[in-house]
Every structure is written in structure tokens, then in C-alpha cells.
Amino acid sequence: MKTIAVIFGGRSAEHDVSIITAHIPIIDSLKATGNFDIWPVYITKEGDWYADKAMNDMAFFKQPNYEAVLRKQKKIQLSFDNGLTLIWPGLRNKKVKIDVVFPSMHGTYGEDGSLMGLLRMAKVPFVGCDMAASAVAMDKAFTKQILEHEGVSVVPFVVFTKTDYEKDKKPFLEKIAKLNYPLFVKPVHLGSSIGITKVKDVAQLENAIEVALHYDDKVLVEEGVENLIEVTLPIIGNDELKLASVERPLNKSELFDFNAKYLSGGGKKSGGVNNAYSEIPASIGDELTREVQELGKKTYKILGCAGIARVDFLIDGSTKKVFVNEVNLLPGSLYAHNWKKSGVSGVELVTKLIALAEERFAAEQKLTHTFSSDILTKVGGPKVQ
Amino acid sequence: MNSTLKNFISRYHPRYIRSLVYMAQQSEYHIRDYLAWFWRTRDFLRVEQRKTLVKTPKALLLLVLSFGGLILLYAFALWVLLVGVVWWKYLVFLLVVLGAPFILAYGLVVVLFLGRLMQWPVEYLLVDYAKRKLQAHKGLKIAIAGSFGKTTMREILKTVLGATKKVSAPPGSYNTPLGISSFIRGLKGDEEILIFEMGEYYKGDIQHLCALVRPDIGIITGVNEAHLEKFKDVEQTRATIFELADYLGDKPLYINGENELARKYTHAGNIFYTRTGVGKWKVERAQTGLQGTSFTLRNGSEELSVRSHLLGLHQVGPLVVAAHIASKLGLTAEQIEKGIDASKPFEHRLEPKMDAQGVTTLDDSYNGNPDGVRAVTEFLSSLQGHRRWYVTPGLVEMGPKKEEIHKEIGRQLARAGIEKVILIRTSVTPFIFAGLQEENYSGEVIWFDKALDAFSALPNLTVKGDTVLLQNDWPDQYA
Numbered sequence: 033m034k035t036i037a038v039i040f041g042g043r044s045a046e047h048d049v050s051i052i053t054a055h056i057p058i059i060d061s062l063k064a065t066g067n068f069d070i071w072p073v074y075i076t077k078e079g080d081w082y083a084d085k086a087m088n089d090m091a092f093f094k095q096p097n098y099e100a101v102l103r104k105q106k107k108i109q110l111s112f113d114n115g116l117t118l119i120w121p122g123l124r125n126k127k128v129k130i131d132v133v134f135p136s137m138h139g140t141y142g143e144d145g146s147l148m149g150l151l152r153m154a155k156v157p158f159v160g161c162d163m164a165a166s167a168v169a170m171d172k173a174f175t176k177q178i179l180e181h182e183g184v185s186v187v188p189f190v191v192f193t194k195t196d197y198e199k200d201k202k203p204f205l206e207k208i209a210k211l212n213y214p215l216f217v218k219p220v221h222l223g224s225s226i227g228i229t230k231v232k233d234v235a236q237l238e239n240a241i242e243v244a245l246h247y248d249d250k251v252l253v254e255e256g257v258e259n260l261i262e263v264t265l266p267i268i269g270n271d272e273l274k275l276a277s278v279e280r281p282l283n284k285s286e287l288f289d290f291n292a293k294y295l296s297g298g299g300k301k302s303g304g305v306n307n308a309y310s311e312i313p314a315s316i317g318d319e320l321t322r323e324v325q326e327l328g329k330k331t332y333k334i335l336g337c338a339g340i341a342r343v344d345f346l347i348d349g350s351t352k353k354v355f356v357n358e359v360n361l362l363p364g365s366l367y368a369h370n371w372k373k374s375g376v377s378g379v380e381l382v383t384k385l386i387a388l389a390e391e392r393f394a395a396e397q398k399l400t401h402t403f404s405s406d407i408l409t410k411v412g413g414p415k416v417q
Numbered sequence: 418m419n420s421t422l423k424n425f426i427s428r429y430h431p432r433y434i435r436s437l438v439y440m441a442q443q444s445e446y447h448i449r450d451y452l453a454w455f456w457r458t459r460d461f462l463r464v465e466q467r468k469t470l471v472k473t474p475k476a477l478l479l480l481v482l483s484f485g486g487l488i489l490l491y492a493f494a495l496w497v498l499l500v501g502v503v504w505w506k507y508l509v510f511l512l513v514v515l516g517a518p519f520i521l522a523y524g525l526v527v528v529l530f531l532g533r534l535m536q537w538p539v540e541y542l543l544v545d546y547a548k549r550k551l552q553a554h555k556g557l558k559i560a561i562a563g564s565f566g567k568t569t570m571r572e573i574l575k576t577v578l579g580a581t582k583k584v585s586a587p588p589g590s591y592n593t594p595l596g597i598s599s600f601i602r603g604l605k606g607d608e609e610i611l612i613f614e615m616g617e618y619y620k621g622d623i624q625h626l627c628a629l630v631r632p633d634i635g636i637i638t639g640v641n642e643a644h645l646e647k648f649k650d651v652e653q654t655r656a657t658i659f660e661l662a663d664y665l666g667d668k669p670l671y672i673n674g675e676n677e678l679a680r681k682y683t684h685a686g687n688i689f690y691t692r693t694g695v696g697k698w699k700v701e702r703a704q705t706g707l708q709g710t711s712f713t714l715r716n717g718s719e720e721l722s723v724r725s726h727l728l729g730l731h732q733v734g735p736l737v738v739a740a741h742i743a744s745k746l747g748l749t750a751e752q753i754e755k756g757i758d759a760s761k762p763f764e765h766r767l768e769p770k771m772d773a774q775g776v777t778t779l780d781d782s783y784n785g786n787p788d789g790v791r792a793v794t795e796f797l798s799s800l801q802g803h804r805r806w807y808v809t810p811g812l813v814e815m816g817p818k819k820e821e822i823h824k825e826i827g828r829q830l831a832r833a834g835i836e837k838v839i840l841i842r843t844s845v846t847p848f849i850f851a852g853l854q855e856e857n858y859s860g861e862v863i864w865f866d867k868a869l870d871a872f873s874a875l876p877n878l879t880v881k882g883d884t885v886l887l888q889n890d891w892p893d894q895y896a
Contacts, residue, residue: 060873063873063877064873064875064877368877372879373775374881375881377877377878378877379874379878
């Protein structure tokens with residue numbers, strides 16, 4: 033039986049969403065297979081690591097005092113001795129060797145590549161995208177710059193850092209003036225639509241930038257799309273890709289903000305962090321669907337995604353022009369609701385993702401990472417040529 | 418620790434008493450059932466699994482009496498030890514202390530028996546009053562007996578006849594003399610039709626109920642191995658159910674012609690009903706699916722096109738009985754069609770529910786008999802274009818035939834081509850597995866230790882378009 037560590041929580045604005053994703057569907061589906069020894073590894077908002085099987089049950093986190101319960105437990109330590117081992121320190125250390133890690137962290141320190149870097153160092157297979165793709169996709173500006181460079185349509189945008197803006201905002205405001213309103217002002221690193229404002233005229237602009245800068249040190253201002261149709265496409269795979277259905281969120285509020293995404297109409301037992309306000313598959317016609325699918329695959333490959341990702345699109349309803357908006361490397365609840373409607377059950381999804389993680393890890397191990405040289409012996413001697 | 422020893426010690430745990438009372442309660446205070454369960458039980462700490470003790474006044478009284486009894490027993494043992502002078506006082510002490518759980522378990526039997534004794538005269542008076550009241554009642558009385566399908570038949574009759582007539586029937590499983598009497602006490606007197614389900618637990622039960630109800634029309638839904646644990650022999654079951662036929666004599670009796678055991682004992686004048694018709698009425702173009710069942714009933718030039726929301730062709734038989742009785746009572750074709758159109762699945766009996774993800778769950782948890790399983794497997798097999806899941810802990814009370822019956826269920830599932838079978842680990846599911854293997858089952862079998870584990874796993878196993886059948890419940894008595 034393989035031992036899987038599901039890592040969730042973390043120092044992120046999406047801490048709580050991560051707890052939900054970890055359980056619905058990841059841990060629940062892993063449980064349903066009956067084939068895995070599941071270790072929930074929870075990182076508190078302060079950054080402390082705990083692992084206890086009681087946390088396999090979502091009910092644990094519904095206790096109002098769960099943080100106090102955890103504080104009474106021993107924090108775990110990690111060992112990177114040829115793989116990842118969880119250690120509960122004590123007179124006789126309790127150790128659990130992990131075969132595959134299933135990261136379930138949204139946002140900073142988790143989805144942004146930090147955790148992936150740690151797991152690479154530990155030499156343990158892990159589910160989802162690797163460090164480089166994660167770091168790029170986490171930055172909405174980098175994503176757009178790279179995609180634009182590769183010829184993928186993205187909406188016109190302006191990007192700047194907090195320091196540059198505070199030093200002299202004029203050149204940025206001038207650039208922004210060339211964009212067509214309405215505009216969207218976004219912190220580049222945050223997911224779940226946190227800190228995003230829709231700006232209808234120039235009077236609201238600076239205030240919106242202030243809000244975004246409150247959350248992030250880099251801000252993106254981009255054009256809104258007319259007659260907007262938003263769609264999203266979950267994808268899994270390493271080399272061969274499998275697409276879920278093109279989904280159209282039918283949110284009531286103009287902006288798909290955190291509350292609309294996670295709270296309104298939520299609480300559905302089977303939906304995880306996603307609510308029922310979406311159309312699966314989106315009725316946007318075969319042609320647009322095909323275009324979205326092709327662009328989705330292209331984007332996935334350009335960014336070097338592996339395992340799982342979700343590509344979000346903006347479609348101009350009148351011109352039918354499709355723009356890639358952003359890429360989400362750990363879609364909330366893996367978008368299991370969509371996969372289920374596309375014929376992939378939660379169990380099949382997590383099992384496949386673990387197999388993909390092992391496949392990528394095996395390929396990675398075949399690469400040569402070291403190089404023998406006599407450079408050290410020559411240090412301090414004659415100048416190295 | 419050795420499990421035998423651990424099980425033995427469980428009798429000395431404070432929870433033991435609660436377990437005994439729970440067993441008595443779940444056995445509906447029937448001494449025979451309580452004792453059978455007691456003898457079967459090994460670990461008394463794991464008795465309450467599916468349900469928990471309901472703290473009724475009766476249960477609380479038994480708890481108090483049991484705890485009191487235990488304290489008295491220990492006090493007695495201590496007294497013997499302290500004041501006794503002969504050497505065997507130690508033996509008595511040990512015997513009482515060690516034997517206390519057993520003395521208590523059988524002491525409870527005495528209490529239950531005394532309770533029964535006190536209840537008898539009261540019960541007699543209640544039943545006698547109901548009997549007299551019912552005799553004066555002008556309504557038509559229909560009695561339903563059989564090992565399975567009684568409630569479905571009752572509900573169909575209620576719906577179809579109830580569309581135009583004033584119909585009344587005892588709710589739930591009120592099918593004992595006391596249950597039926599309490600229903601009769603509440604009758605207003607203006608009901609046109611009364612429908613009674615007759616429960617058979619022991620020989621003579623149906624005869625007693627007939628004496629109480631005095632039915633004008635009878636329906637025998639079939640005979641099978643349900644409750645075989647109590648009857649030991651299916652012939653006994655049949656004889657008990659056919660006490661209804663004995664009572665009715667020349668009065669109309671409908672018999673389910675699809676049930677072999679019932680069919681064999683039919684007499685001239687009895688009316689057969691099957692999915693192909695009843696009496697001179699013939700069924701044509703019967704079709705079924707997740708949306709319901711439709712068919713045409715033809716009697717010479719007369720034709721009825723009906724549509725029911727009930728699922729499965731096995732429902733056609735009971736529906737045509739209802740149509741037949743309705744027509745004899747003078748209901749028009751239109752009224753009958755309207756009545757059948759109103760019939761829909763009853764709670765926990767092949768009741769479909771579709772969730773937001775497009776998975777249809779068929780709750781058939783009250784179906785606990787081999788004929789019901791056959792019918793529902795046949796229905797599942799007719800659903801094309803769906804991936805089908807069959808979830809079962811097996812059937813209870815199948816007595817000595819349990820191995821054969823469960824192997825047959827396995828074979829049926831394999832032949833029906835059900836894609837996924839989820840088995841809950843019980844004493845009988847290995848037989849279902851063996852049956853599946855005998856027929857070279859090519860689908861997937863998934864095992865779960867508990868039904869609840871399976872239920873929580875299912876949303877993660879299914880995809881849009883799947884149909885999941887939840888068959889039978891597994892009460893604690895049979896753990």
C-alpha cells in the first residue's frame with residue numbers, strides 16, 4: 033500500500049479553501065480507493081506542520097477550537113534522506129516514509145512553487161505542476177508576458193511593482209490611459225479573485241490600485257472584455273493531455289469574486305469549493321469550444337504544466353475572440369465536479385494524478401543532474417581555463 | 418488479547434446491560450428473537466452499530482431493572498462471602514459473580530414474559546373492540562398477504578383507488594393485530610375501502626388477522642424465503658400466507674402468478690396476475706425506464722393506456738390488480754388512468770433521486786428479499802447506456818438457504834452485466850462474490866467494511882450518467 037501525504041493549509045490567503053480541496057475530493061477519493069495509506073499534513077497559518085490521521089476527516093476542521101487541539105500535538109519534522117520522511121520527535125522517533133506527496137495548497141508558499149522546490153529537494157514524487165511552471169503561473173503578469181510572446185492572445189495590460197509605482201506613478205497611469213475601460217486591477221500573485229476590482233472610470237482607478245497593492249507588491253491592470261463570456265477548462269496529463277468539459281461559470285455578481293466563487297450557493301455537499309452556478313459543458317458552440325480546447329492545450333504546454341491545471345479564458349461575445357486570462361495550477365477541489373460530469377470520477381482523478389506524478393518523477397530521475405570535473409582541485413592553483 | 422477471551426470479558430463491561438436492552442428493543446420485545454440474538458452474539462460491546470438504543474419508558478425501565486438486578490446479585494455474592502461459614506461459600510461467590518451476566522440475560526427473559534402476561538388481557542380487549550367496530554364498518558376490506566411486495570401493493574391500491582374513492586390503510590408497517598386495531602380505532606366510518614397488510618411472523622398469524630379484519634378481497638403477493646430464519650421451512654411460510662386463501666373460500670383472491678410457490682397452490686376461482694395481465698385483461702407494449710413504466714391494458718375492445726412513475730416491469734402485475742379491482746368497483750377508464758398516473762415510487766422502494774452531478778441513485782433499501790432482488794436486477798439490466806452500480810450487504814433471515822440464495826444473486830448480477838458491484842462485508846456477501854465468479858463476472862467488485870463507508874465513497878466513485886442501486890439495509894441483529 034502506497035503512503036500518500038496530502039499537504040494543505042499554509043501561510044496563504046486561501047488557507048481555508050485549501051483545507052476543503054484537501055478533503056473534497058482529494059482525501060475522500062483516496063479513502064474511497066482503499067488502496068492508500070493517507071497522511072494528512074496540515075500547515076497552520078503560522079507555518080507549523082502537523083500530521084495526524086484524525087485530520088483525514090473534514091469534521092476535524094469544523095471544530096471551532098481545532099487550532100487549540102493541534103497545539104497540544106507534536107509538530108512534525110521532515111527528513112530528506114533519499115525521499116521524504118515525516119518524523120514525530122520523541123524518545124523514540126516515530127517515522128513515516130512518504131511515497132507520493134499530493135500538494136493541496138492554494139496561493140502563496142504552496143501553489144507558487146515554494147512547496148514544489150522543497151519536494152524536489154526531498155526527492156519525492158509529487159502531484160501537479162513542477163516548481164518553474166508554478167512560479168510562472170502564480171504571477172499573472174509573467175503568465176501573460178510569456179503567453180503573449182508565444183502568440184497566445186491575452187487582453188492588453190500594464191504591469192508595475194509597488195516600489196516603481198510609489199516612486200513615480202505617472203508613466204504607469206499614462207500607459208493605463210491608453211487601455212479601454214472598464215479595467216480590472218489585480219494583485220498578480222493572488223488566486224481566488226482576492227483583491228481584484230473592476231474599474232469603470234478613471235476616478236476609481238487609483239483607489240483600486242491601492243487595494244491591489246495592499247495584497248501584493250506587483251499589480252496588473254488589464255482591459256475588460258466586451259460582452260464577456262467567461263469559460264474555464266481543467267486539464268490533466270504530462271505529455272498526453274486529457275481535457276475536462278469547457279465550463280462556464282454563471283455567477284450572478286459582475287465579478288467572480290471570492291464570495292461568489294466560494295460562498296454564495298455553496299455548502300453543497302458534493303461540490304467541494306465550487307458551487308452549482310456553472311454550465312457544463314458550456315453552450316458556446318462547437319467552434320468556440322474547439323478553439324478553447326486548442327488554446328488550453330497550447331497554454332498548458334507553453335507554461336510546462338504537468339499533472340493538473342485549469343486554464344481560464346475570456347471570450348468577447350460579439351467578436352468571438354478568445355483570450356487566455358490566467359492559469360490555475362491547483363483548481364479548487366480539483367474541479368472534480370466538472371471531471372465527474374466529463375466521465376472521470378474522483379477516484380479515477382486522484383489515482384491518475386498519482387500515476388502522473390510517479391511517471392514525471394521517474395523521467396526526472398533518468399536525467400543526469402551531476403557533472404564530474406576537476407575544477408575543485410584547481411581552485412587556488414593556476415587560473416582555471 | 419485472544420478474541421474469544423475478549424468477547425467473553427465483554428459480558429462484564431458496564432455497556433453489556435445496555436446491549437441486552439438494545440437487543441430486546443430491536444427484537445420488538447419478542448422473547449424468541451431476543452434469545453436467538455443473545456445466543457448468536459460474541460462481542461457484546463459491538464451490538465449497537467446501525468442504530469442506538471431509543472430511550473423509551475419501557476427501555477429505561479428495563480435498564481433500571483437490569484442495573485438493580487446486577488447490584489443485587491453482586492451484593493448477594495458479597496454477603497455469601499462475608500457471612501458464609503462453609504468452604505463452598507467461595508464457590509457460590511465465584512459462580513454468582515461470574516454467572517451474573519448470564520443470570521441477567523435470562524432474568525430479562527422472565528421480565529419480558531411477565532410483561533407479555535400483563536399485556537395479554539389488555540391486548541385482547543383492544544383487539545376485541547376493534548373487531549366489533551370493524552364488523553359494523555360498511556367499507557370494502559382488502560387484505561394483502563405475502564413474503565414480499567405487500568407495502569408496494571398497498572400503496573398502489575391506495576393511490577389508484579384513492580384517486581376517486583375514500584380509501585384508508587394503516588400506515589407504515591402496521592401489520593400485527595395490535596397495530597391494525599389501533600388503526601381501526603381511529604376510523605371515522607365513512608371510508609369506502611380499507612386496505613390491510615397482514616404480517617406473517619409465526620404460524621396462525623394470518624388466520625388471526627383474518628378473524629379480525631374479515632376481508633372481502635384478498636391478494637397474495639408471493640411466497641419466498643423472507644423470514645426463513647423464523648419459519649425454518651418455506652412450506653411453513655406458504656401455509657401461513659395461504660391461511661388467507663383458506664379464510665376467503667369463494668371470495669375473490671388475487672395470486673401473483675409470477676411467483677412459483679404461490680402459483681402451485683392456486684385453486685379454481687383464484688385470479689392470477691402477472692406482468693402480462695390479470696383475468697381477461699391483457700397487458701401490451703409494456704415499457705420501463707428511469708422515468709417510469711407504461712403499458713396498455715386490453716379487455717376485448719376496451720383499452721386503457723396507462724403510465725406510472727413506478728420503476729420496473731415487476732410493478733405491472735400489482736398495477737393491473739389495482740386496475741382490475743377499480744374496474745370491478747365501477748371506476749371509469751379515465752379514473753383508472755388518472756389513478757395509475759398518480760402512482761409513484763415509495764420511500765426506500767426503488768425510489769430514484771438524481772443529484773447535481775447527474776448521478777441517479779435508486780434507494781431500494783427496504784427491498785430485502787430474493788424476488789425483489791431479481792426484479793430490480795432485471796430492471797437494472799434493462800437500463801442501457803448507463804454504468805450501473807449495485808450496492809448490497811446481502812439479505813438477512815435467509816436461514817439454511819442463505820448460501821444458495823446469495824450465490825444466485827451473484828449469478829444474476831453477473832448475467833445482467835452490472836458493471837460495478839459494491840459488497841459490504843457481512844456473513845453472506847462472500848456467497849454473492851462466489852456467485853459472481855461462477856458466472857465469470859467481468860465487472861469490478863469493490864469491498865467495504867461498513868455500508869456507511871460505501872455511501873461516503875460513492876460520490877467519489879461515480880460519474881455523470883451512472884445509476885446506483887442501494888439494496889437492502891442490514892440491521893444489527895444480523896451482524
